[in-house]
Amino acid sequence: MKVKAAVVNEVNGPYEFEELDLQEIQHDEVIVKVVASGICHSDEALRVGDAEYPLPVVLGHEGAGIIEKTGASVKGFEVGDQVVMAYNSCGSCPNCRTGHPSSCVEWTILNMSGARSDGSPIFKKTDGTPVSSFFAQSSFATHTVTNVHNLIKVAPDADLRLVGPLGCGFLTGAGTVVNGLKPNVGESIVIFGTGAVGLGALMTAKIEGCGKIIAVDIHDSRLEIAKELGATHTINSKTEDLAARIAEITAGAGANYSIDTTGVSAVMKASLDVLGIQGVAAPVAVTPNSIELNTFMDLVLLNKTIKGVLMGDSIPQLAIPKLIEFHKQGQFAFDKLVQFYNFDDINQASADSNSGKTIKPILIIDETYRAGEPLLK
Ligand SMILES: NC(=O)c1ccc[n+]([C@@H]2O[C@H](COP(=O)([O-])OP(=O)(O)OC[C@H]3O[C@@H](n4cnc5c(N)ncnc54)[C@H](O)[C@@H]3O)[C@@H](O)[C@H]2O)c1
Ligand SMILES: [Zn+2]
Ligand SMILES: [Zn+2]
Incomplete structure (x- = not known):
């Protein structure tokens, strides 16, 4: 499947739009049509080389979207579900089992290695060059492949344009x-x-x-x-x-x-x-x-x-619905901190975050999306 993605090709290089080949899902993964994504300071840290990372890369780890395809062993999620994508964890190590998935023994390899734990990439350039992923979600793309452990289901009436940053910055x-x-x-x-x-x-x-x-x-x-x-x-x-x-x-x-x-x-x-x-x-x-x-x-x-x-030592699947509830009650007014940008303006959005002009930039990646009207249901 061909997708449009914002690629960082070199340290300090800009986001460059490219058509990439999204690879097939594995049994525990889903394809998400990305509706919107926050930009977090950690994306910037990787872009400018504050933390080492294999390039080229599709960054983005505050994505929200709609499931388009599910792998054979995925349970609890269906095509058409609205989801926030947080970080990946194995789900079965002692730390995951005791409720500390950000202390997962495989955290670094699952989120920061640039590929799946078996080394296979999620994206390739059209000439076959592998492109790194980030946090097992790479949400600066029109579609992405993510793991079932990244997913938090949100209500059909939740506004996917807003909730992505609950997956990292606000959760943290x-x-x-x-x-x-x-x-x-x-x-x-x-x-x-x-x-x-x-x-x-x-x-x-x-x-x-x-x-x-x-x-x-x-x-x-x-x-x-x-x-x-x-x-x-x-x-x-x-x-x-x-x-x-x-x-x-x-x-x-x-x-x-x-x-x-x-x-x-x-x-x-x-x-x-x-x-x-x-x-x-x-x-x-x-x-x-x-x-x-x-x-x-x-x-x-x-x-x-x-x-x-x-990541706030949080369990995203429990914490994010609570944050949405606090938001509804007016106690977690993160919407006041958000500025929306078109996906094409990602470099401007990133610059505005760096200059302090914008607290939380959110890129609208699917401009046809309307809250309360999931596209596939
Ligand atoms: N630990 C984690 O799991 C985790 C998760 C997400 C983000 N982060 C990191 O947390 C940090 C904050 O993220 P953010 O998105 O809120 O970034 P941000 O850039 O929006 O916020 C940083 C704030 O610090 C202020 N600041 C800068 N220099 C200062 C100084 N000398 N004195 C006082 N204030 C100063 C800035 O004005 C800004 O308001 C980043 O480094 C990010 O990468 C960590
Ligand atoms: Zn982050
Ligand atoms: Zn684990």
Whole structure:
């Protein structure tokens, strides 16, 4: 099957539209007609080479669409179902079985190797050159092949143009709070970076009943949005003294939790410094940067913890329907953070995300789709 895909052919190269051959599905896979896809900062990290990846590649891992074909062993999904595609996991290792699919022992090979676990590609160029896939979904294409473990069924009336980013950015923010940090009601949290991940975390901290919810960014416009979504305090770390403000807001005690979504070394270190006794920091950015710390002074003395959290340690099939429900109730207003673009404008959408103009770009890949009218039913 021929598909139109946005291909990255070299590090720092633009997205280039090409006709590719989509390969046949295996028994546990489906073909999805992609309706829309968010662009996540992690797509950009791969495009610019912050994380090494085999090129050429079709990126995109916040896709939503409609199932067009199912493999022989696929159960629970039918042609015509509306789905969000999150990440892949094996479903049978100890970590998958205990409810931690982002800790799947095969996570890297299934999501980040550029091919299926047997090494076969999902896309080929018309001359036969294999093209890497990403997160077993590569949603920057008109059709894709994905694994049954990626899939989250959403209601026939859900708007597929909107829900794709629930598969990564917003899921990561929400899950880092609920599963990674597990705050008690009334505890305080500092969120560094108010992009999709940070604001997803912020809205969730509010739902979880955190007391002081402190948003930190270098753009006042983003901090305004953070306030609208529930930040009790905002700090522009470019113009204000971060340490002094945190001390003032927490009455000198420091915060219970922090999340860094910036990946900037000094900010990652600051996310540890703002913590009080027994505080926990979750640095979740995909970043080539490092931090230097003294284990005794920075961790041991105050019983602090640094915790890595991948994909919010979430089970997407359980978490995404909950986020949709919170959205319906007005408590997870991620639609306010979204800007739609035509698929053909992917390079502009990506540039607008980088410049800070757009928080969450969503590419409309099937312009004929209308919410509540799945194409194949
Ligand atoms: N751990 C995971 O599983 C996972 C999943 C998805 C995304 N990510 C990563 O999370 C990070 C955040 O993603 P996003 O989509 O929200 O990105 P984003 O670029 O939209 O948000 C980052 C925010 O940080 C702010 N910022 C930049 N420098 C700053 C500084 N010095 N001080 C304060 N704020 C600063 C920016 O203004 C922006 O608002 C990315 O690195 C992304 O790759 C991780
Ligand atoms: Zn992502
Ligand atoms: Zn597994």
